[in-house]
Amino acid sequence: MTLLSTAQYLARSSRRARRAHLVPIAVGGVLAAGAIATVAYLLWPTWGTSPARGPGRIPVQVGGTLFNVPTAAIRRKVQRHSGPQERVDLAFTYPALEPPEKQKHVSADTVEEQPQPIDRIFVSLIAHRDSLAPDMRVRTIYPRYLEPASIQVGDGLAMRAFKEGTPYSGEDMFAGTAPALVARCTRDAATPGMCLSERRIEGADVIFRFPRSWLTQWRDVAAAMQRLTAQMYGKRS
Structure with missing residues (x-):
């Protein structure tokens, strides 16, 4: 019985140790993902499809x-x-x-409109x-x-x-x-x-x-x- 109890205790301790190591990794992953999302949000306007405006x-x-x-x-x-x-x-x-x-694009529907x-x-x-x-x-x-x-x-x-x-x-x-x-x-x-x-x-x-x-x-x-x-x-x- 003593040996069985000791084994169970060691197993629980091992699981707690693994969980303790996983917590910092998970927190770090969440923080990294948040940082990446923030940077992507800030940079998103420069990735749009609107052409850059030249000088006036x-x-x-x-x-x-x-x-x-x-x-x-x-x-x-x-x-x-x-x-x-x-x-x-x-x-x-x-x-x-x-x-x-x-100028507006001329289509078959608008080509016969009165000229401006x-x-x-x-x-x-x-x-x-x-x-x-x-x-x-x-x-x-x-x-x-x-x-x-x-x-x-x-x-x-x-x-x-x-x-x-x-x-x-x-x-x-x-x-x-x-x-x-x-x-x-x-x-x-x-x-x-x-x-x-x-x-x-x-x-x-x-x-x-x-x-x-x-x-x-x-x-x-x-x-x-x-x-x-x-x-x-x-x-x-």
Whole structure:
């Protein structure tokens, strides 16, 4: 009996010793799991599927001229980088002059919906490589192809039509002052007429495109082009 009791006592002692050793291991495991879960929770937002947002504006050099342009306004992904470029194409809503929202995907259900009116002004920054300046073209080239008569279309804006059979046939030239505006516009046909207005800044030509229908408020359009130019090129201290 004594031997049996001793054996039972030793067995119970052995089990208690094993349990005593397992308790710290279990506690350590729980603490480690909690620490891992905490770190995973804190880091989880960086593992999301949302793309990282880039800088709001980036510096680009076009024709050696430095512009600071809104990244979201750049129309082509390949142009969304800083540094020298031959050309950068942008779009802004009008009259807010903000980068446009992303276009909705066109499906078979929406392709036949009524087209929305154009509410954007398009801007291209292009290295001119010493080509004829826009103001020189207005003074020396266009007059050869313009009709002699000038028509006042209202609010200080004058129009001259290009002659038929010339390289600019089917277009009209508009000019106004205060603020200054010179624009060459196609006429409304199957598609709405569009206007092109150019200006040179150092080594780049800045080309604006907008609907001809906006000329009813041409002073606002001219002021908007001046504001966009100042925002992208304004002298920085």
